[in-house]
Amino acid sequence: MNLKEKIPNDYKDIINKITKAASLGGYTVYAVGGFVRDMVMNRIPNDLDIMVEKENGGIEFSKFLSKGLKISEPVIFERFGTAKLSIDGREIEFIMPRKEYYDENSRNPDTEIGSLMQDALRRDFTVNALFLRLNDMELVDLLNKGLKDIENKIIRVTDSSAADIIFSQDPLRILRAVRQSCQLGFKIEEQTYASMKKNAFRIKIVSPERIRDEINKMLECQNVSQTFKMLDELNLLEFIFPTIEKEKFVRYFFEKLPENNKTAVILAFLLGKKSDKILTGLKYPKDFIKTIVSVSEGYEYLKEHNAELTDSQIRKFEKRYRNVLPVIADLCFLSDKKRFDVLFKKINEMSLKNELI
Numbered sequence: 001m002n003l004k005e006k007i008p009n010d011y012k013d014i015i016n017k018i019t020k021a022a023s024l025g026g027y028t029v030y031a032v033g034g035f036v037r038d039m040v041m042n043r044i045p046n047d048l049d050i051m052v053e054k055e056n057g058g059i060e061f062s063k064f065l066s067k068g069l070k071i072s073e074p075v076i077f078e079r080f081g082t083a084k085l086s087i088d089g090r091e092i093e094f095i096m097p098r099k100e101y102y103d104e105n106s107r108n109p110d111t112e113i114g115s116l117m118q119d120a121l122r123r124d125f126t127v128n129a130l131f132l133r134l135n136d137m138e139l140v141d142l143l144n145k146g147l148k149d150i151e152n153k154i155i156r157v158t159d160s161s162a163a164d165i166i167f168s169q170d171p172l173r174i175l176r177a178v179r180q181s182c183q184l185g186f187k188i189e190e191q192t193y194a195s196m197k198k199n200a201f202r203i204k205i206v207s208p209e210r211i212r213d214e215i216n217k218m219l220e221c222q223n224v225s226q227t228f229k230m231l232d233e234l235n236l237l238e239f240i241f242p243t244i245e246k247e248k249f250v251r252y253f254f255e256k257l258p259e260n261n262k263t264a265v266i267l268a269f270l271l272g273k274k275s276d277k278i279l280t281g282l283k284y285p286k287d288f289i290k291t292i293v294s295v296s297e298g299y300e301y302l303k304e305h306n307a308e309l310t311d312s313q314i315r316k317f318e319k320r321y322r323n324v325l326p327v328i329a330d331l332c333f334l335s336d337k338k339r340f341d342v343l344f345k346k347i348n349e350m351s352l353k354n355e356l357i
Contacts, residue, residue: 058094
């Protein structure tokens, strides 16, 4: 498979610079992970990771590259043997092939140099274990499953015999599997799914920030309702959103929500009055939490008054919730458009006539 033509324009110059430096310095370098998967799938890739086939190769090559390009030196992460370098405004991570060793109470491993096969096996899923050798643009599928699983739209752990270990060591992979299934429209392989469910309780060792980031990406997916059903089936909601109103993501569909308000509407709708505590626990920004709480309050007020407000009540309501009114409107239309349509038409008419002041 020729992937050279599939390199996105934003990365062509960057990869050319990396390839030339590798040739000059005698390094063998690979683009790895989701970047390669997305190119194979004709998706627009992001987050370029470069693996350098040498002990501490990522650190060594990034220093060599920064010197050759006359740019700022890389940021080094000695524990993981990695480095980050900003090239043409893009953050590129440089790594070495590695083996990983985990402590039972942490998902952050100790690492050491490994073979290419060991690096492929330490990754989460076969579709993310593809390597593109930039020296000759050769696609490498050491597990002989990645390309097939992309073709068949399947998410499968890199080593089926070690599925429990893979998810127990790093339970964030469980959320990543759900999210990638949602994003890519892939099915999760049966044994992989069973192991995810078995090890769901391990999610407690994952930092709230990492859980929050995965949830945010899930909320951007097309089929959010199905994603929450999967989280529920895996017994993950009791750890992430313990008070969520499950019947809402069973009965309602979020696919037609405006993209700019989608995350706020869904969280306000599903979490309701208890959104403050849950979102604080997941380390959401204070301003965002304030928005969700305000949206929930405004929505509950309208429900309580059955969407029948006097002109005076509308003025007070609009003044109090002015900054989040479009989000409240989207939430109302999601839950019962017919019920709230007349009210928001009236608010809009009063606004046009300057009657809200």
